[in-house]
Amino acid sequence: MRTHRITQAAVAAVLLAGTVLVPPALAATPAGAPAASAEAGARAAAVPFTAATAKRAADGGYTLSWSSAAGSVSVTAVTSPDATTGTPVGTAPGTGSLTVPAGTLAEAGRWYFRLVPDSGSPLVVAERSLGIESARNFRDIGGYRTTDGRWVRPGLVYRSNKINSLTDAEQQRLLSQRLTLDVDLRNAVERHDAPDRLPAGVKYQVADVVSLSHGLRFHDSALMTLAEAIAAGLFSGSSDLGQSIGYPFMVNFVGADYAFRDLLTAVATNDSGATVFHCSSGKDRTGWSTAVLLTLLGVPRETVEADFLASNDYLGNPKAVELSWLRAAFDEVDHLYGDFDTYVREGLKLDDVTVAALRNKLLTD
Known part of the structure; x- marks a missing residue:
């Protein structure tokens, strides 16, 4: 694809207008995602869960809910997404819910819940937030279902706002989740003024x-x-034109391609533990990065959009992000590349090996 050069003054005007300094949006159809096939259909049919969530209440209890064709589901609380044994917390119908009262489980770094159907494969879910008070938008991107019936594994990739004020206890909580890599999406000034702790x-x-x-x-x-x-x-009634400008430039600016490629490659090749990536507020540059990754994994657009909008809840600001900003980035992808798959291959220049590594690592049946 032919690129365009403009003067430094013009670039500065564009960027400082609120473009790449305030970034991110979401994407469309997953890069290289397999077309509907008998294999995909068989996989979807083999996965008993079509929905599953874990929510932690203010008192420390949990509410678990799921939808499944199974007759019954047994639930075990575990402290690692890979654990197969732990604390049994109950059994409920194939489509149902279960409440784990406060005080039932010890205060661990984080509890995961292993849902075991009476037929089919188990599924692990967890509350997305790690409860990092100094970084309220620190959350797991796992636990989403893909269009072909698979699930994004929890406990491997996190998104966050800046993490320059982590307390000692919060640092230990991250270590308990096997965090081994931190990818910083911020510019040089932001990194200097608020270095990661x-x-x-x-x-x-x-x-x-x-x-x-x-x-x-x-x-x-x-x-x-x-x-x-x-x-x-x-036209969309955006409350912040700077953000409306910034999101398309996340796709149009060549420098951003390198950053997103480096991030996705880092996630794919981090074999020692979990990865967190972040910007300042964890909603724009981080929001688009998450949208790209989830879309590449095959998570449907409506789910990607819901994850994007969740920053409003985590940050306690109903206007932190607007859906029109995210959609503007997706529109730019379509305008420049025709589809999301081409954006991944020609814009981000991710090779098939890296895309396959991301899917093999982050998806489970």
Whole structure:
């Protein structure tokens, strides 16, 4: 694809208008996702759970719910997503719910719940939030069902806002979840002003979404993208035109491609434990990164959008993000590449080996 160069002054005007400094959005059909087939249909049929969630109440108890064709489901609380034995907490119908009262389980770093149907494969679910008070948008991206009936594994990839103020106890909580890699999407000023506070042993990597180290290049006319983004923001009634501008530029700006490719490659190759990636608020650059990853894994668009909007709840701000911003990034993907698969291959330049590694690592039947 031909890229366009513009003057440094023009680039600065575009970026500082609220473009790449405030980023992210979501995506469409998964890169390289297998077409509907007998194999995919068989897999979907073999997975007994079509929905499952775990929610922690303010008092420390949990409410578990699920939908399944099984006759009954037995639930065991475990402290690791890979554990097969733990504390039995009850049995309920194939489609049902179960309450775990406060005080039933000890205060562990994090509880996972293993749902075991009377026929079919078990499924592990967990409350998404790790309860990191200094980083309220720190949450698991696992636990989502894909279009072919598989599930994104919990406990392997987290998204967050800045983590410069982690307490000692919060650091230990992250270590208890086997966190070994932190990927920072922020720019140089943000990293200098609020450096990450990490537990010893956690590797730190920068994937700066607005870095100019790869030149001042865009895939399409920056001025045209700017004008179209402003018009679309006004039409949608966006409360923040800077964000309406920023999301399409997350796709159009060549430097962002490198950052997102580095992030996804890091997730795919981190074999020593879990990965967290973050920006400042954990909603824009982090939001688009999450949307790209979940879409690549085959998570349906409506679920990706729901995860994006969840930042409003975690941050306690109903206007932290708007769906039109995310959709503007997806629209830019379609405009520049025609579809999401081509964006992954030609924009992010992820090879088939990395895409396969991500799916093999993060998906389970």
